[in-house]
Amino acid sequence: MSGVISLAHGAGGLETRELIDRVFTRVLGNDYLAESEDAAIIPVGAYAVSIDGFTVEPIVFNGGNIGKLAVAGSCNDVAMRGAKPKFLAASFIIEEGLSLDVLEEIVASFGAELRVNNALLIAADTKVTPRNQGVSGIFISTTAFGEVILEGLAAKNLRVGDLIIASGSIGDHGAAIFAAREGIELESGLKSDCASLWSLVSPLIDAKLPIVCMRDATRGGLAAVTNEWAIAANATLTLNESAIAVKNEVKGACELLGFEPYSLANEGVAIVAVRGEESAKKAIEIMRSSELGKNAAIIGYVGGDYKARVVLKTPHKTSRFLDMPSGELLPRIC
Numbered sequence: 001m002s003g004v005i006s007l008a009h010g011a012g013g014l015e016t017r018e019l020i021d022r023v024f025t026r027v028l029g030n031d032y033l034a035e036s037e038d039a040a041i042i043p044v045g046a047y048a049v050s051i052d053g054f055t056v057e058p059i060v061f062n063g064g065n066i067g068k069l070a071v072a073g074s075c076n077d078v079a080m081r082g083a084k085p086k087f088l089a090a091s092f093i094i095e096e097g098l099s100l101d102v103l104e105e106i107v108a109s110f111g112a113e114l115r116v117n118n119a120l121l122i123a124a125d126t127k128v129t130p131r132n133q134g135v136s137g138i139f140i141s142t143t144a145f146g147e148v149i150l151e152g153l154a155a156k157n158l159r160v161g162d163l164i165i166a167s168g169s170i171g172d173h174g175a176a177i178f179a180a181r182e183g184i185e186l187e188s189g190l191k192s193d194c195a196s197l198w199s200l201v202s203p204l205i206d207a208k209l210p211i212v213c214m215r216d217a218t219r220g221g222l223a224a225v226t227n228e229w230a231i232a233a234n235a236t237l238t239l240n241e242s243a244i245a246v247k248n249e250v251k252g253a254c255e256l257l258g259f260e261p262y263s264l265a266n267e268g269v270a271i272v273a274v275r276g277e278e279s280a281k282k283a284i285e286i287m288r289s290s291e292l293g294k295n296a297a298i299i300g301y302v303g304g305d306y307k308a309r310v311v312l313k314t315p316h317k318t319s320r321f322l323d324m325p326s327g328e329l330l331p332r333i334c
């Protein structure tokens with residue numbers, strides 16, 4: 001097999017078989033995939049299902065690559081619904097000419113992140129597209145199936161007094177991708193926060209804390225999540241800017257971008273709403289005991305005078321609306 005992907009690798013014949021065996025099955029194989037049927041059969045039960053397409057540019061970045069991102073991103077979406085990631089289905093759309101070494105690195109990360117989640121790839125497809133016809137390098141679409149452990153998490157259940165927690169510092173992924181595109185990643189030290197979140201939130205569920213809802217703050221960042229919640233609950237979300245962790249490197253990148261960090265994507269930050277102050281404090285204590293949640297903080301609460309809006313209280317004792325992000329922002333962030 002030569003060192004780059006060719007169209008023959010996508011033709012469904014011998015070369016496709018060879019690509020799948022060498023790059024995919026060797027790393028991601030299991031009993032479900034070994035059946036090699038047209039569909040995998042999964043056990044019956046309550047499952048949370050989420051699909052996502054990953055087109056991030058560059059495909060390898062500081063803190064991860066598109067393979068890690070695809071698994072973490074999809075698994076996080078079911079985790080945020082109180083479901084333990086179990087199974088993944090994936091479509092790999094590969095551009096002719098992609099280096100085999102890069103593909104193998106991406107698939108290795110994909111496999112490693114599945115193991116982090118203790119999840120299995122049970123259905124997969126590969127396609128190869130001719131150069132310069134839209135796909136740049138590789139696109140990955142993933143569907144995650146999570147076994148529901150805690151039912152009923154929903155933003156519409158938010159009530160006045162509920163507390164809002166952010167599990168980590170804000171804007172790292174978006175800023176890291178921007179820096180990589182601009183070629184300033186090495187000096188800046190910016191690193192994507194790309195990580196799987198089930199291990200962070202499952203102890204909260206195990207502790208039977210009254211969690212109202214959870215969301216990973218991906219595209220649109222903290223601003224999108226909190227605005228979606230404010231709209232869903234028809235309530236005000238009030239955030240304390242001084243409680244929101246933002247790294248200096250991220251602030252610096254934001255100045256270059258002309259963005260605010262609250263609109264930048266995160267790929268390893270959970271926003272969690274908890275009922276009751278004692279419970280929120282307990283949640284913080286649990287989160288901070290893990291590396292992923294060491295910067296967890298209560299950043300705000302449900303309550304205020306403006307229905308379906310997010311109010312940001314600044315350190316200067318003024319306040320402003322934090323609006324839903326709009327416009328182009330950064331394309332191909334995830």
Ligand code: MG
Pocket residue numbers: 076077080215216217218
């Ligand atoms: Mg999400």
